[in-house]
Amino acid sequence: MKTLRDVAVGETAKVKKLNGEGAVKRRIMDMGITKGTAVTVRKVAPLGDPIELTVRGYELSIRKDDAALIDVEEE
Amino acid sequence: MSTSEKKIVIALAGNPNCGKTTLFNSLTGGTEYVGNWPGVTVEKKDGPFKKHDGVVIQDLPGIYSLSPYSKEEVVARNYLVEQSPDVILNIVDGTNLERNLYLTTQLMELGLPMVVAVNMADVLKKAGDVVDVKKLSQELHCPVVEISALKEEGSLAAAELALELAKSGKTGELPHVYKGSVEHAVAHIEESIEDKVPAHHLRWFAIKLFERDSVAQKRLSLPGDVMAHIEQHVADCEKELDDDAESIITNQRYAYIATVVGMAVKKKARKGNLTTSDKIDRVVTNRWLALPIFAAIIWIMYYVSVTTVGTWLTDWANDGLFGDGWFLAWTSGEKGGREAWDEASGAFAEAKARIAAFQEAYSEAAGAPAEAAEAEKGEDAPAFVVADEALAATITRTFRLEDEESGEVTNYPEALQDLMSEKGVDSFSREELLAFVAENGEAAGVKLAEGKDGPALETIPGESKEAESFPLAGFVADYGSYQEALEVEEPEPSDYGVWVPGIPVLAEKAFAAMGIPEDGIAHGIVFDAIIGGVGTVLGFVPQILIVFLFLAFLEDCGYMARIAFIMDRIFRRFGLSGKSFIPIMVGMGCGVPAIMATRTIEQERDRRMTIMLTTYLPCGAKAAIIAMFVPAFFGGSAWAATAMYFLGIAVIVFGGIALKKTRPFLGDPAPFVMELPAYHWPSLRGVLIHTWERTKAYMVKAGTLIFAASVVLWFLMSFNWRLSMVGLEESILHDIGVCFAWIFAPLGFGRWEGAVASVTALIAKEQATATLAMLAEPVAAVGGTLAHVRALFGEFSPAYPVLAALSFMIMNLFDPPCIVAIMTTFREIGGARWGWFAVLFQILVGYCLALVTYQLGKWVVYGASFGAGTAAAIVVVVLALFFIVRPAPKGAAK
Numbered sequence: 001m002k003t004l005r006d007v008a009v010g011e012t013a014k015v016k017k018l019n020g021e022g023a024v025k026r027r028i029m030d031m032g033i034t035k036g037t038a039v040t041v042r043k044v045a046p047l048g049d050p051i052e053l054t055v056r057g058y059e060l061s062i063r064k065d066d067a068a069l070i071d072v073e074e075e
Numbered sequence: 076m077s078t079s080e081k082k083i084v085i086a087l088a089g090n091p092n093c094g095k096t097t098l099f100n101s102l103t104g105g106t107e108y109v110g111n112w113p114g115v116t117v118e119k120k121d122g123p124f125k126k127h128d129g130v131v132i133q134d135l136p137g138i139y140s141l142s143p144y145s146k147e148e149v150v151a152r153n154y155l156v157e158q159s160p161d162v163i164l165n166i167v168d169g170t171n172l173e174r175n176l177y178l179t180t181q182l183m184e185l186g187l188p189m190v191v192a193v194n195m196a197d198v199l200k201k202a203g204d205v206v207d208v209k210k211l212s213q214e215l216h217c218p219v220v221e222i223s224a225l226k227e228e229g230s231l232a233a234a235e236l237a238l239e240l241a242k243s244g245k246t247g248e249l250p251h252v253y254k255g256s257v258e259h260a261v262a263h264i265e266e267s268i269e270d271k272v273p274a275h276h277l278r279w280f281a282i283k284l285f286e287r288d289s290v291a292q293k294r295l296s297l298p299g300d301v302m303a304h305i306e307q308h309v310a311d312c313e314k315e316l317d318d319d320a321e322s323i324i325t326n327q328r329y330a331y332i333a334t335v336v337g338m339a340v341k342k343k344a345r346k347g348n349l350t351t352s353d354k355i356d357r358v359v360t361n362r363w364l365a366l367p368i369f370a371a372i373i374w375i376m377y378y379v380s381v382t383t384v385g386t387w388l389t390d391w392a393n394d395g396l397f398g399d400g401w402f403l404a405w406t407s408g409e410k411g412g413r414e415a416w417d418e419a420s421g422a423f424a425e426a427k428a429r430i431a432a433f434q435e436a437y438s439e440a441a442g443a444p445a446e447a448a449e450a451e452k453g454e455d456a457p458a459f460v461v462a463d464e465a466l467a468a469t470i471t472r473t474f475r476l477e478d479e480e481s482g483e484v485t486n487y488p489e490a491l492q493d494l495m496s497e498k499g500v501d502s503f504s505r506e507e508l509l510a511f512v513a514e515n516g517e518a519a520g521v522k523l524a525e526g527k528d529g530p531a532l533e534t535i536p537g538e539s540k541e542a543e544s545f546p547l548a549g550f551v552a553d554y555g556s557y558q559e560a561l562e563v564e565e566p567e568p569s570d571y572g573v574w575v576p577g578i579p580v581l582a583e584k585a586f587a588a589m590g591i592p593e594d595g596i597a598h599g600i601v602f603d604a605i606i607g608g609v610g611t612v613l614g615f616v617p618q619i620l621i622v623f624l625f626l627a628f629l630e631d632c633g634y635m636a637r638i639a640f641i642m643d644r645i646f647r648r649f650g651l652s653g654k655s656f657i658p659i660m661v662g663m664g665c666g667v668p669a670i671m672a673t674r675t676i677e678q679e680r681d682r683r684m685t686i687m688l689t690t691y692l693p694c695g696a697k698a699a700i701i702a703m704f705v706p707a708f709f710g711g712s713a714w715a716a717t718a719m720y721f722l723g724i725a726v727i728v729f730g731g732i733a734l735k736k737t738r739p740f741l742g743d744p745a746p747f748v749m750e751l752p753a754y755h756w757p758s759l760r761g762v763l764i765h766t767w768e769r770t771k772a773y774m775v776k777a778g779t780l781i782f783a784a785s786v787v788l789w790f791l792m793s794f795n796w797r798l799s800m801v802g803l804e805e806s807i808l809h810d811i812g813v814c815f816a817w818i819f820a821p822l823g824f825g826r827w828e829g830a831v832a833s834v835t836a837l838i839a840k841e842q843a844t845a846t847l848a849m850l851a852e853p854v855a856a857v858g859g860t861l862a863h864v865r866a867l868f869g870e871f872s873p874a875y876p877v878l879a880a881l882s883f884m885i886m887n888l889f890d891p892p893c894i895v896a897i898m899t900t901f902r903e904i905g906g907a908r909w910g911w912f913a914v915l916f917q918i919l920v921g922y923c924l925a926l927v928t929y930q931l932g933k934w935v936v937y938g939a940s941f942g943a944g945t946a947a948a949i950v951v952v953v954l955a956l957f958f959i960v961r962p963a964p965k966g967a968a969k
Contacts, residue, residue: 018322023144027748029325030140032174035318037329046365047644052751056173056329059356059751061640063647066748 002074004039004053004067012040013072020069032056033070083130084158085237088151088182089166090175091137092633092752094194094224098166099134100764101227102126102234119150126231130238133160139174139750141181143290146679152290155185156276161241163189164233169199169206169221170753172340176332179215180252184282186275188240189217189247192233196221202350203343210339216247225758249278252331256315257323260308261285267301285309286321352633352753360637369641372634373660376625388617397610400580403573416571426563433557436470437461467554497710497861579606596800603789605782613774620770622661622668626675627765629657631757635675636749643747649731650740651688652681652747658689659727666690666896670903671769679905680740686904687913688730690892691920692723697888699841703848704884707861708868708877719888726889726920733958739912741963788838788894803849808834821944822886822922823872823879823929836887837894843887875933882929890921923951 007013015037018025032055033039040054050063089095103122124130135154136147143149155163165182167175172193183189193206212219218236222229253261264281272280272295283291284305297305309320316323359368379385395401402413410419441463461467494515568574576584582601591597629635639653646655654676662669669689676682693701701716709715734740791808795801803809812827812834819825819833828850836843851863854870865876872879891897891914901910930948933939 023142024748026140026142026144026321026325029322030142030177031748031750032177032329034326034329035322036326043360044362045640045644046360046362047641049644050640050747052360052640056171058171058174059753061636061747061749061751063643063747 001071004041004070004072005064007039007041007072009041009043012038013074014038015070016073017071018069019071020066024066025069028062028066028070031060032058033060039070039072083162083238083241084133084160085124085130085234085241086133086135086155086160086163087166088135088155088163088178089137090139090168090178092750093137093166093168093175095134095137095166096765097758097761098192098194098222098224098230099132100761101224101230102132124234124238126234127238132234138178140178143288147677149290155182155187156279159187161188161244162237163187164237165189165191166194166222166224167191169193169195169204170202172206172336173329173332176335177328180328180332183215183217183247183249184279186246186249186278188237188243188245190233190237190240191215191217191219192222192229193219194222194224196228197223197226205341205343207339207341211335214250214335214339216250225761246275250331253324253327254330256312257285257327260312263308264305267304268295268297271295271297282324285312286324350753352755355754356637356751359634360640365641369638372629373656376629376660379621379625385618385621388621389614392614392617393610394577395575396577397579397606397614398577400568400574400576402568402571403575406572408570408572410566410570412572416566416568419566419571423563423565426560429556429560433470433554433560437467440466440470461554464554467557470553494706578610582606594800599789599793599800600786603793605785616770616774618665619668619671620766622672623766623769624762626657626672627762627769628757630675631762631765633752633754636751639749640751647747649728650681650684650735651731652676652678652685655681655685655689658685659692662689662694663692665696666694666892667899669694670896670899673903674769683904683909683913684731684734684740686900687734687916688727690896690917691726691730691889693719693888694840694892696840696893699844700836700884700887703844703861703864704880707864708880719884722885722889722924726924729955729959730916730920733955734916736958736961736963785838785894788835792835803831803846819886821930821947822882822925823875824868824883826871828867829871829883833883833887833890837891837897839893839895840887874939875929875937878929878932878937881932882925885928886921886925888921889917889924891917923955927951 002013004013004015015033015035017035018029018033033053037055042052042054042059044051045061050061051067053060053062087095087099099120099122102124104125120134122132122134124132133154135151138145138148138151141148141152141155154160163182163185165179167179179191191211193208193211199206206221208219208221218240220229220233220236222233224230251258261278261281264284265277268280268284269277280291280295284295285308287309292302312323313320318326358364391401402416407413407415410416495511579602586593586598586601626635629638635654635657638656641653642656643653646653655673657675658669658672661672666689670686673682673685673689676685701719705711705715788808791811792803792806793800794807795805796807796810808831809827812831816825816827816830819829828847832843832846832850835846847864847867848860851860851867854863854866864880868876868880868883897910897914900913901907904910904913926944927948930944931952934941934945934948939945
């Protein structure tokens with residue numbers, strides 16, 4: 001299953017499912033990454049982690065480990 | 076208006092970075108009360124509405140949601156549900172409506188009157204975007220207005236509207252957020268709890284129960300059958316929609332918002348894809364440029380706040396305001412400006428040296444101290460009178476340093492003596508001396524300079540020491556030059572500019588005028604305790620102000636979030652956050668602003684850990700300890716000094732790793748899901764208010780506690796048990812030192828001097844050097860301070876003085892910081908229990924490091940026999956390794 005972690009910089013993907021539970025998952029959803037949302041990977045931090053996303057018109061940063069919890073499909 | 080009337084409360088709610096603070100400041104005029112919410116370290120602010128009496132603006136923490144997972148969110152929702160403010164003023168960022176309205180959909184379920192203020196109207200206008208406020212108002216069923224908090228456009232009107240709404244108490248009908256089966260299930264839940272919650276909170280509790288929100292479940296503590304009934308509805312819904320309850324609610328909220336935004340917002344088609352903010356971000360977080368730019372920004376911040384401006388201001392505060400006094404900048408008097416002053420005061424210092432030299436030579440020649448003629452002493456004249464003119468005329472003591480026969484070591488500047496005695500040199504020819512000074516440079520403590528009578532040796536000014544000049548060619552201390560020197564008048568500062576006397580000078584004058592004795596208790600309390608102690612605290616203020624100014628700027632412009640973005644990878648490895656970087660760096664200057672700077676870290680756990688670890692990089696005052704011990708015991712080696720900084724880094728890294736696995740810090744890693752706000756130029760007003768709030772908090776809270784602590788310490792240092800004033804050697808503190816000296820025995824300095832120096836180091840770390848210098852003086856007859864200290868440690872540990880010194884230095888560098896920093900820790904870490912935890916941890920680290928250094932050093936390096944101390948040190952090492960290496964225990968935390 002392709003996750004947000006695998007999406008290349010500059011690509012946009014659509015969220016299929018959020019795995020995980022509790023605080024991290026709720027936080028990710030609260031920030032607007034919900035089922036069906038289009039997410040663009042903007043860049044990777046200079047040291048390789050975390051990554052920067054564009055979601056619902058703003059910039060959001062999450063760690064790669066958390067990005068791996070988000071199943072996506074190509075737009 | 077009567078005071079008994081209940082005040083109307085307007086609660087400000089909104090996302091972080093939505094302009095809430097700016098709005099709050101402009102509504103209250105910045106006269107707010109800042110504190111913490113009860114029991115937690117989340118900032119609580121409220122202030123009176125400046126336009127209306129009896130109206131309070133309550134600022135809520137900036138939050139994205141009302142979930143039960145973050146402390147800020149729980150604080151906000153508890154307040155909204157339990158306290159029920161009269162109206163909510165919800166600020167939303169118009170440039171980011173979708174995510175901002177997500178909180179709005181939750182707030183409106185609380186059933187309180189609410190006004191939505193769409194902020195950043197100016198930015199929207201500039202971008203050509205249009206928000207249809209009327210349409211938005213229709214959809215959300217509550218009044219919506221456009222404002223620009225930064226430009227103060229519409230802010231007041233929005234608050235007035237909220238006030239009106241509060242008075243009428245009108246609440247809007249709930250919009251239809253949820254679809255089909257979800258609405259159905261929620262309606263059922265509402266039915267079953269109708270009689271158990273206030274009517275206006277019905278929807279709120281129903282939704283929370285649908286989400287299986289633990290906080291709400293606990294609050295209502297419904298009977299089992301009702302819970303089962305609710306659970307049935309939720310489970311059915313989950314099954315139908317193939318998702319969990321929390322996700323269902325979140326999804327439907329966002330879906331609802333998408334339709335509302337679609338109807339109410341018309342975005343102008345962007346020409347290029349990049350806004351200015353995007354362009355800036357492309358550069359500053361660029362893969363290759365990010366780190367150099369980051370380093371440059373940090374360097375500038377460090378350079379300005381710690382090395383240059385910060386130091387100037389701190390020096391001004393300590394030597395000027397709380398010292399002799401200072402010149403008003405850019406002023407000059409009839410005799411010239413600052414340069415002329417420096418020259419004149421230099422000449423006066425030299426004249427004083429000549430006078431002292433002559434008097435010493437004369438006294439020796441006369442065979443008795445010449446101070447005998449005390450009676451003839453005038454008001455300001457030195458206690459010295461030349462009784463025998465003939466004898467005086469024969470005196471020619473020159474500071475001919477090339478005079479090998481005399482071997483007069485006392486003629487060398489004291490600073491140089493230390494190095495000379497260390498290298499086993501008694502005297503020099505002039506050439507040797509020049510070579511010696513040139514070769515040893517700064518370490519010699521003197522440098523070659525141009526004096527009044529040709530080349531001179533000048534001492535390098537250090538901590539609270541003025542430069543002294545020693546002419547090389549030898550000033551001839553004869554009677555003629557002595558009389559000449561007596562003529563040199565002390566320069567009057569007011570001739571060289573506008574001179575403002577320092578507080579101690581003024582206080583001294585006032586005391587003299589009132590006739591209060593200088594050795595009395597009142598004098599001691601005012602000068603040593605109040606001016607000394609509180610002056611030290613206030614002396615930090617200018618530097619703190621600058622650090623906070625930078626922090627406020629970095630935060631408000633949006634770069635702070637990028638720092639976390641850039642540094643997160645490194646710091647999360649040892650349990651800290653990317654934002655911990657700034658405090659740790661500021662800590663190299665001073666631990667107090669460093670601890671205050673942790674306020675930018677939202678995650679409580681990260682913040683606490685950063686507070687505990689940030690003071691381990693030696694600060695400016697600890698550098699003074701290094702500056703004494705490294706030349707005294709390690710030949711001034713730069714490696715020894717650098718090693719202390721690396722040891723500090725190691726303590727932070729391994730301390731973090733070990734702490735992360737301890738019970739208080741255990742649990743899921745804090746989610747790092749962080750908004751990277753658009754860059755914008757911060758408003759001056761906002762930055763200044765931000766800076767001032769934090770500085771004020773420091774001055775008020777730390778100032779009062781420090782004052783008390785200073786008075787207590789001063790008392791212990793100046794009194795004996797019979798409560799009469801004595802010197803340090805007979806004081807209560809001395810006796811305490813004797814009692815506790817055994818504690819330090821395993822560290823190699825188990826004598827009262829070591830204990831007392833370590834205790835006084837708590838006042839300010841550099842105090843340890845002053846105390847040691849004072850206590851070491853009687854120990855050795857010859858040499859300078861460094862030689863005395865060497866002798867003292869020779870008595871502490873005859874076989875291993877160098878190890879004992881290293882152990883003392885390490886203990887004082889890595890035990891709890893000074894009392895100001897400890898007090899700040901207690902205030903910032905959130906509760907006395909945490910404060911004690913931090914201090915105990917720091918004591919443990921300092922003591923254990925010193926123990927290991929001394930005991931293992933003795934055993935491994937010097938081949939001492941294995942003893943109980945060695946065993947203890949090995950146990951400490953093994954335990955430390957265990958705490959660092961052990962896997963994180965599972966399930967121990969909540």
